[in-house]
Amino acid sequence: MRIAFLADPLDGFKTYKDSTFAMMREAAARGHTVLAFEQRDMRVLDGRVLADMRVINLTGDAHDWYRAEPATTLGLPEVDAIVMRKDPPFDSEYLYATHLLEAAERQGAKVFNKPRALRDNNEKLAILRFPQFIAPTLVSSRDDDIRAFLAEHGDVVLKPLDGMGGTGIFRLRPDDPNLGAILETQTRNGTVSLMVQRYLPAIKDGDKRVLLIGGKPVDWCLARIPKAGETRGNLAAGGTGVARPLTARDREIGEALGPLLAAEGLLLVGLDVIGDTLTEVNVTSPTCFQEITAQSGIPVAGLFMDALEAAIQA
Structure with missing residues (x-):
């Protein structure tokens, strides 16, 4: 081929x-x-x-x-x-x-x-399709909305909707002296929507990348552990990748989402899971193949090519 x-x-x-x-x-x-x-x-x-x-x-x-x-x-x-x-x-x-x-x-x-599935599944907003698996979440460009959400939850993570690799992510508390400046900058004075989620302390144990190939979860994930003093586990932000077997909850999320996303034409998906909570659905260019293979022995690229060959011949 x-x-x-x-x-x-x-x-x-x-x-x-x-x-x-x-x-x-x-x-x-x-x-x-x-x-x-x-x-x-x-x-x-x-x-x-x-x-x-x-x-x-x-x-x-x-x-x-x-x-x-x-x-x-x-x-x-x-x-x-x-x-x-x-x-x-x-x-x-x-x-x-x-x-x-x-x-x-x-x-x-x-x-x-x-292509249509890539357009339809923004990597941040796609989690809203699966409310049973996500943390309390706000999407808004309004300063007052974000401040109210922060006051309610006390500790939140703010994300741009078009970011990757952990860029532009802030952890905020109500007493942050830079709160006003951060909101003005990130919302561009109320003109750009952001995602705000309740902070998940389980991030200390890693931001897990769970791969779905052909609608099925790979048996091991990559937990990206934040470096000291950092709240982001992304490898691009200095996190360390540790391969682990899927937990029962990881598998529950993967098996619930996998068939639905595959039916839309998403052959490869990378779910981000912190603790028991789904935080992102990565569809554009999911990674972590080599890290999972090196540490677990699972031939992730081989699994992907098996699925691709089957899809081509379908």
């Missing part, structure tokens, strides 16, 4: 931990042809969705890890699958990319995760 990855520039990959690289390596090991392109390589001409794609040959070298053949312009339906692995932010160009990918689907392309 020919499997094309829509990704960020390959030269920026950290191959020792990159999940997209793990997918590519597994695809190549199975004899599939691996191609890559970026958002800017897509266009529509005479009604056809095209992209300049390069065949990627893996070298096995950890640093100089690939050789790219000259770019070839292909219609997206000419490959067997498009794997959408562009990292956030979910900005206007990302949005436009999902529209082009959806147009390509109408022409016969198979895209994973499905």
Whole structure:
């Protein structure tokens, strides 16, 4: 099969931990042809969705890890699958990319995760679909709403709706001397909505990434432990990843959400769970494949490729 990855520039990959690289390596090991392109390589001409794609040959070298053949312009339906692995932010160009990918689907392309499902499931707001699993939550741009919620719960976490890797997240208490400035800045004077959630002390034991592949939870998760003095467990914010077997609650959440999300075209999902509480539903470019595999022995990339091959042939 020919499997094309829509990704960020390959030269920026950290191959020792990159999940997209793990997918590519597994695809190549199975004899599939691996191609890559970026958002800017897509266009529509005479009604056809095209992209300049390069065949990627893996070298096995950890640093100089690939050789790219000259770019070839292909219609997206000419490959067997498009794997959408562009990292956030979910900005206007990302949005436009999902529209082009959806147009390509109408022409016969198979895209994973499905473009419409990417648009419909904001990684913060998607938890609102599953109120039985979440902490007390407010979404608002209003200063008075946020202050009232903070006064009620006493200790909260404030998140931008378009962030990733822990960027822009604040833990707030009512006596914070910078409260007014933080709210003004983060809401841009009441014009940008934020998510505010009751602080979960269980974060000290890790922000767990539970992977769903083909609607089923992987048996181990990655608990991202905050570094000293930090409330964010994200690896990008300095957290340490520790693989653990799923708890009964992790599995309950995964088995409840998995079939619903898979039916919408989400082949791969990364749930964030703190303690017993669902905090995010990551759909754009879920990670942690290599960390879970290295510590548990579970071949996560292999599980993903099994699901992808089955979806292509369905």
